Amino acid sequence: MVVETPDLPTTERTDRERTFADVAETPRNGSTLPFPVELLRMIFSHILHGSRIEESPKRTLEDLTLTCKVFYHLAQPFLFDSCTLSISCTWQRVPPEGTVYPSYADSFLWDIRPLSTQEAEKTLRKLDFIGQERIASGVHRCLLAPLAYPRHWTELIDRRQEDTHERIIVDRFFYDLVPKLANLKALELIHVTLGLRHLCLLQDVCTHLHSLTSETCFLLEDEAGEEMPLEDHSRMCIILPFEHLVYKEKPVYPGIRKTYLPLPDPSHVKSLSCHLYSYELSSDRRSREQDLLFQLTALAKFTSLRSLDITIWPYGTTYDWRQFIFSHCGSIENLSIQKRTDANLDPVAPRGLPPLKLFRGMWDDISLYALQQGGLRHLVVTGKRAEAPGDRLWDRPSLRDSEVLIALNNWTEGFASLESLELKIGGTSGEDIIVPLLGCCPRLRALKLMGERTIPNAVLLLSSAFVAVASSPNMEYFSLPRYSIMSGDRTLLNLMISALSVPLRTQCPNLRYVHYELLEISLVLEGSVEIPDARSCNVQFDPSDGRILPDERRIEDWRNSV
Template sequence: MQPATSTRRPLFAGLFRHARRLTSDGGKLSPTGRRRRTGSDPRAVVLSTLPAELWIKVFEHIPNYLLLSVTLTCRAFRALAQPLLFASISTHPEERKPSPGVLRVAGQTARYRKRVNERTAFFFSPQICHAVRVCRISLPLPEDECDGDDLVDHIFAMLPHLPNLRALECRHIRLTPLRLHVLRRLELPTMSFDLCFGNMADLAGMPSMPLREVTFKYSDASIAGQASPCPVFLSPDHLETLHATTTRVLDSLASSRVPFTRLRTLELPGECLASRHFIAALARCPEVENIALHATDYLPQANFTLPDGVLPHLRSYRGPHHFAAAFLRHRTAEKLEVSVPCRPASLESSLAKLYGQHDSLSGASNTLRSLSFPLTSADIPAPLLGTIHVAFPMLSALAIPDPALSSSEIKALLNAVPAHYALTDLTLRIQGRDKFNLWIPPAEAAADAASCFGKVRLSLVKTYPSIRHVRFLYGSEGASLHWERSQTSGLFVQVGQ
C-alpha cells in the first residue's frame, strides 16, 4: 500500500508495474533491451523489452506534473525521466503580490534576487544544464522599472553553458548590444520576444539572425515610439515560421530586399488587414502555405480582397470566417479553421463563397480536407451540416467544438442529413451533467461520455460509413475521449483521453 504522501497516480500505476517487469532486474535496465530468466526453473523465458530510446519517447508525451511519478517507479525510469523535468526552465519565479497597502516594486527585494540566483545556479549546474531545451527569461516588470540589469546580464552570459538549448523566450528585457551578441553566438532556431525593446542606435544596421521560428508579442500601442526589433530577427534565407501580434512586422517584411522564400507559416493580428503594407508584405512571402489571423477588437470590413498573384501556394487558413474566401479563393484550399464562434447563417454564407455558389469565386469543393468551426447557437442546425456534406464531398476531418449536444440531439442531427462517404475524423462536444453547474468526478464524466458514444455509434456509422476516428469533448476543463475504428472488424476501440 502506498504511503499517504506518495505522488504516484492511479492512472499510471498498472503501466509502471508492468514496465518495471519489462525493463528491470532490480530496477536496472537491460542494455540489450531483453531480460532472461536463468537457472533450474524449466519455465525460463526471454522477454522482449522496449529499449531506452523508446521509453524516452513515451515519457515525452506525459505531462510534467506526472513525470515525478515516473521517476519514482524504478531506477531505470528515474535515469530516463528526470532530465525531462528540466527540459523547460524559467530563470525568474513568479513574484508574489504585495499585501494591500504595501508599496513594493517586484524584483527589487533582496529576497527575490536571491531566489533568482539560486534558480540560475541550479539550472546551469553540470548535472542539469544538459537537459535544458527551452529557457524562459521573464522579468516580473520591465527592466527599466526593476533593479535587475546585472542579474539579467549574468544569465545571458551563462546561456552558452546550456549545450542542448533549442529555444529562448524573453520578456521585459532590454536588447543591449552585449545581449544581442550572446544571442547571435547561440545560433538557436527558435526565439520569442515579449515587450523587449532596445535603442535605435544599437539595432540600426545590425544583420539579421538566422532564426527559423520567431514570435513577437507586442501590441501596436506598446511599440509606438520604440525602435522595432523585428528586422534583427527576421532572416529571409532562414525564417520558416513567424508569429506576431503587432502590425510593425509588416514594415520589415515589405521592405526586405530579398523575399522570404523559406517562410511557410505566418500568424498575424487582424489589424494587419487595414495596413497599407499588408499586401506588399505578403508579396515578399511567396511560399507561405498556412496563414492565421488573431481575432482582435478591431477588424476591417469583410470586403477585403487578396490579389490572385499573392500567396499562390496557400493551403490553410485560421481566423474569423469572414475572410476565409478572400484568402482561399482561386487556391488549393485544404484546411479551414474558424477561430471565432459565429452564427450558423453567417458561417453558411461564408462557406457558400468557397464551394462556388458565386460565379466570381472559384469553388474549393474538391480540395477542402479539414474543416473546424465553433457556433454561438445552442445547437447545430441540420441544414448547415447538410450543406457541408453536399458542398465538400472530399472532406475527411470535421470538428465542431461548440455547442455541446446531448446523445438524442446528436442522433437527431445525424439522421436528418445525407450520408458523407469520405469523412474519417469527427470531433464533437457532448453535453454532460455539468450543465446543471454540478461538479462531476472525472471518472464519472468519462463514463457519461462513453455511454453517449454507445448511444450514437450506429447513427455515426450510418451517416459516415468511412469513419475511423471519433473524439468527444466534454466538461469545462478540456477533457476528451477518443475512439478508433478497426479497418478489419469495423469495431470501435477507445484508445485515449
C-alpha cells in the same frame, strides 16, 4: 528542491561529473547493474510529459531521485531539459474601490517589480547549477521571465527606472551560461531588457537554435537612443538563424521604454508569428502594426517561410498584408490573420498571390486571402467579423448556417480542394449544414463543428448528424458541438451509437474518430423542489468497432499527420 542543491558531499560531486552512460552502470552491492540508457530516457520522458492529468509530473521524478542514487544523477539532466530563470516579479494590485472594468478586462492591475535580494540570489544559484557541463549539455529549452507572469492578454505596469538585479542576471545568463548551452533548441525571453552585446553573443554561440520567442522585451536605454532610425534598429535586431520566431507585445504603461523587435533571417525562418497590441494613435505617429509591416518589408524575400500568423489586438489588422505576402512570401503555405472591420481592402486579391494550404481567420475574410488562388486544403474559421468599427475581436457576432451555405454556393471552386474544416457556428445542431457542406467539399476528410450554446434532444439530433456524415466515404475525423441529454436517456444514446456504428463503418471505412460534448442533466430533489444538476463530459468513439476512446484527439494533430 533536492536536484538544485549545490552543496553536495565530495563523493556525490565526483559522481556528478560522470557521463550519462558511466552513471548508468554504477556498482551496487559489489555488482554492476546496467541501466538501458534509451529505456531510461523513455521512462523520464513519459513522467515529465506523458501525464496531463497529474498536477506536477516533475514531483514524481523528484521523488524517484530520493530512493536511488543512480536515479538521482540520471534524473538531473531530464529535470533541466527545460529550465526557467526569473529576472523580475509580477504582482496584482487591488484596484481602487468602485472601479468598473469591461467584461473582457482583468479586474486587477499587474505590476512589474524588481526581485528581492533573496529572490535574485536564488536565481543566480540556479544559474550556476545549470552551468555545470553535465547539466548544461542537456538543456534544450530555456525561459527568462518574471515570476508569476500572466500568460493571458492583460495590461502591465512597469515604472522601474533601473533594475540592478535583472541586469546582473541577464548578463550572467548571456556571458556565462549561453556559451555552455551547446544543445539549446528553443529560447523564450519575456519582459527582458537586452543589449547589443547580448544579441551578438546569442548569434555567435547558439548555432543550433531552432526557435525564439520574444514577448514584450526592451532595449537598453543607453544603446537605444531617443529616436532610433530604421537602419540602427535593424542593427540592434541581430539576425539569428532560427527557424521559428514568435514575437508578442503586450501593452505596458507608462510606455516610455524602447521595445525590442526581433527581425528574422529571411532566408532561414520557416514560421513567423506576430501578436501585438496596436494603440489608437494620432495620424502623425505610426501604429505598432504599421511599424512591424514596414520593418518586415524592408528585409529581403522570405524564401523559406511557410507559415505566417499576424494577430493585432484589439481590433484586427488595418493594413493590407497581401501586398507583403505577394512581394516577400512566395513560398507561404499557412496564413492566420483577422482583418479590422473598417479596413478597406480591395476585394480582388493581387495577381500572383501564392496559393495557401491552410487559412485561419474570420469567415468574412476567406475570400480576401485564401479562395481566389484555389487549392486551399485546410480551413479554420474563428468566427464572424465584428460589425461596428469600434468593436473588438471578441465582440464578433454569431455566424449563422445560412451565411455559410451562401458562401459555399458562391465559391464552389474555392472549396473543392478542402480536406479539413473547423467551423464555429452560433446555435447549430449540425445536421442541417452537414449534407450541403459535404456536397460543396467533396474531398473533405475532417470536420469539426463548434456551437455557442448547448443543443437539446441529443439522441435525435446526433443520430441525424451521424446519418448525414455517412454520405461522405472520405471522412476520417468528425467532431460535433455540445448536446444536452437527460440522465435517463444515456442508455438509449449508447444503443444509438452502437447501431449507427454499422452504417458508418460500412460507408465511411476510414472514419476512426467521432466526438461530441455531452451535458448530462439530472434532477436532484432538495426538500420538495427538483433542481437540475448538470455534468459535462466529452464522448469519443471509434465507429469501426463502436469502442469508446479514453482520450480526445485534436483536429490539429490530424492535420499535422496528413
